[in-house]
Amino acid sequence: MKIQKTVKIKIGKLSKNKQIILNNLLSKNTKAINFCLQKAKEGQIISHSLVYKDLRKLNIPATVIHGCRAKSIEIIKSYKKRKGKKTFPKLQNSCIRYDNQVIKLRKTDNKLYEYFISLLYEAGVKGKSNNRIELPLIVNSEYQKEIIQKIGRDYKLGSTELIKKNDSYFVCISYSKEVAIPSPDGSFSPIAVDVGINNLAVSVTQSKVTFYSGKKMNWKNEFYRRQKDRLQKNFALQEIKRLKGRQTRYNNSYIHNIAKRIVEQAKQEEKPVVILEDLKYIRETTKVTKKQRVKHHSWIFRRLQNAIEHKANWVGIPVVYIDPSYSSQICSKCGGKNKRNKHVYKCENCGYESNADYNAARNLQHIFKAKCFGEQASINNASNEIKPEPKAEKDDIVGKFQEQKERRDILWETNR
Numbered sequence: 001m002k003i004q005k006t007v008k009i010k011i012g013k014l015s016k017n018k019q020i021i022l023n024n025l026l027s028k029n030t031k032a033i034n035f036c037l038q039k040a041k042e043g044q045i046i047s048h049s050l051v052y053k054d055l056r057k058l059n060i061p062a063t064v065i066h067g068c069r070a071k072s073i074e075i076i077k078s079y080k081k082r083k084g085k086k087t088f089p090k091l092q093n094s095c096i097r098y099d100n101q102v103i104k105l106r107k108t109d110n111k112l113y114e115y116f117i118s119l120l121y122e123a124g125v126k127g128k129s130n131n132r133i134e135l136p137l138i139v140n141s142e143y144q145k146e147i148i149q150k151i152g153r154d155y156k157l158g159s160t161e162l163i164k165k166n167d168s169y170f171v172c173i174s175y176s177k178e179v180a181i182p183s184p185d186g187s188f189s190p191i192a193v194d195v196g197i198n199n200l201a202v203s204v205t206q207s208k209v210t211f212y213s214g215k216k217m218n219w220k221n222e223f224y225r226r227q228k229d230r231l232q233k234n235f236a237l238q239e240i241k242r243l244k245g246r247q248t249r250y251n252n253s254y255i256h257n258i259a260k261r262i263v264e265q266a267k268q269e270e271k272p273v274v275i276l277e278d279l280k281y282i283r284e285t286t287k288v289t290k291k292q293r294v295k296h297h298s299w300i301f302r303r304l305q306n307a308i309e310h311k312a313n314w315v316g317i318p319v320v321y322i323d324p325s326y327s328s329q330i331c332s333k334c335g336g337k338n339k340r341n342k343h344v345y346k347c348e349n350c351g352y353e354s355n356a357d358y359n360a361a362r363n364l365q366h367i368f369k370a371k372c373f374g375e376q377a378s379i380n381n382a383s384n385e386i387k388p389e390p391k392a393e394k395d396d397i398v399g400k401f402q403e404q405k406e407r408r409d410i411l412w413e414t415n416r
Ligand SMILES: [Zn+2]
Pocket: 331, 332, 333, 334, 335, 336, 347, 348, 349, 350, 351, 352
């Protein structure tokens, strides 16, 4: 299975001349995309033959033209999907997409910048080959360095995008590798992950259970929501956009951190398989009660699951989605059915008492095992194994990581 990742790297200090070249190219790129969008607005299909000749006049590389056409098709697609009141898309700025054939990454002896990326900036002319621009990359973490070194060797280079943001330039380089992912069976050890609001995730292996609190994230999102309401009253559209960007970045880093920890935990097991709930059934569970929050939390749950799946597959760990119906009501010890009472699960049949999210995650393990051994996917049959209760652990790394950020955000808030 081919799995793709992207790394974002900042471009180092550029000469005035290079900045002019890039700005020029970026504005032409936006122009080209808007040209394609205009054609779509007129009811035409954005085919290669329709736009290529006109866009060629902008003197941009053929690869950039292909990128613009692909981008405009994506924009139209998502525009058509959107519901409600909507205005036809027109871009103010854009990012430039290159395919992997034309990008060159190279290591240099330069003292300041070890790595450079070379990009085409104008259409090639016969007999003239000087249509490339060399950009220095700021590779300042071991993590980024390792990726750059592996591209072309262990990883296959994918497409690259050039972005400008607040007078800084970035490249998003995508890369991929082939991973052999085994089909899990009963001999695999399941790591079940239950998602929820209070505990954003609870991961359970045979020997360990870890709670990843969602409290800070909930609190923070509530703060963003109030800020947004206030800004909306003042029609501060630009501010709302910026706030939304910050909220998304905050949530993403929170989610990715948890996903990373869970996959690290899975890697400790021999023959691990990650068990996730199929969120198609989310409405039937008690996870989300207030209607206005359904959308928000569903988004976060899905994002978290995607992140876990992606990171697990990257290291060759299979992921299985199962129907979680009743997983919050069944006793993971004796299989009896009880009503879940908020955060504590209490079994009237055997007296078992535990955290409700933990109980649900244990049931996910049982359902997986039952499925593997060809039994009906009933939790009752599979739960007669007697195992000592695993040690509970609260993962605070996410907390520590976020605290610094929060302090900064609060400062920002009081300064205003
Ligand atoms: Zn019980």
